[in-house]
Amino acid sequence: xxxxxxxxxxDPAETAAIASGITALQGSVSEKSTADEFCHQLAKxxxxxxxxxxxxxxxxGCLRFLFPSQLKIAGSIPASSSSSIVAHxxxxxxxxxxxxxxxxxHASVFESVKLSVxxxxxxxxxxxxxxxxxxxxxxTGNVAGVLQICRKGYDLASVGPDFTSEHLHQLExxxxxxxxxxxxxxxxxxxxxx
Numbered sequence: 168x169x170x171x172x173x174x175x176x177x178d179p180a181e182t183a184a185i186a187s188g189i190t191a192l193q194g195s196v197s198e199k200s201t202a203d204e205f206c207h208q209l210a211k212x213x214x215x216x217x218x219x220x221x222x223x224x225x226x227x228g229c230l231r232f233l234f235p236s237q238l239k240i241a242g243s244i245p246a247s248s249s250s251s252i253v254a255h256x257x258x259x260x261x262x263x264x265x266x267x268x269x270x271x272x273h274a275s276v277f278e279s280v281k282l283s284v285x286x287x288x289x290x291x292x293x294x295x296x297x298x299x300x301x302x303x304x305x306x307t308g309n310v311a312g313v314l315q316i317c318r319k320g321y322d323l324a325s326v327g328p329d330f331t332s333e334h335l336h337q338l339e340x341x342x343x344x345x346x347x348x349x350x351x352x353x354x355x356x357x358x359x360x361x
Contacts, residue, residue: 178328181328182333182337184212185212185213185333185334185337186337186340188208188211188212189212189337189340189341189344192205192208192209192212192341192344193344195208196344196347196348196349197349198349199349200348200349200350201350202222202233202234202348202350202351203234203236205222205234205344205345205348205350206220206221206222206234206235207220209314209316209341212337212341213316213334213337213338214327215316215317215318215327216319217235218235218319219316219317219318219319220234220235220314220315220316220317221234221235221238221253221313221314221315221317222234222303222312222313222314222315222345223244223253223312223313223314223315224303224311224312224351225246225257225310225311225312225313226243228245228246228247229243229244229245229246230243230244230245230246230253230254230257230312230313231243233312233350233351246258246310252265252271252298252300252315253300253313253315255300256300256301256302256313256315257302257310257312257313259302260302260304260308260310261302262299262300262301262302262335262338262339262342263299263300263335264297264298264299264300264330264331264332264334264335265297265298265299265330266297266323266329266330267296267297267323268295268296268297268298268317269294269295269296293319293320293321294319294320294321295317295318295319296317296318296319296320296322296323296326297317297318297323297326297327297329297330298315298316298317298318298330299315299316299317299330299334299335299338300313300314300315301313301314301315301335301338301339301341301342302314302342303342303343303345303346303351304342304343304346305346306346311346311351312345312346312351314338314341314342314345316330316334316338318330
């Protein structure tokens, strides 16, 4: 590796651990599973803080947060918004990752919400440096929501390794699990019956 260049090769041991974690997560999703449980497990699998996982559901043309819980009451994001990465993911149905997220033009209103971390009773308000985003597609291929994993910190060097295409593949697997989870189906059934 040359000085100044970041290594974006996938660590085989890390890749295997993430893949194994997603497989185990598949076996743990049940009728009693909640979005909070699912997202906390994802945080452990991807070795990020719970506040670095987001799960949104599409309801009546808007993306609403299921996780983190602090963002449930913060509002929603119109799926047709052109400046939002989550809306872009929903509209394009494509997964993407950004390893220099601060340089990506995006809406940042939800980044300003302070998220408390129960374990240390503090609040985190650090910028997103790296982000992966994947659509959650229902059984007919329609967008049910979006799943995101990010790395927050004050600079790129402090937030950990870059995301790779293998990380994105595992996030897509997790998004397929989320689509089948009861917490997504129950809410989708409610929103489609209204």
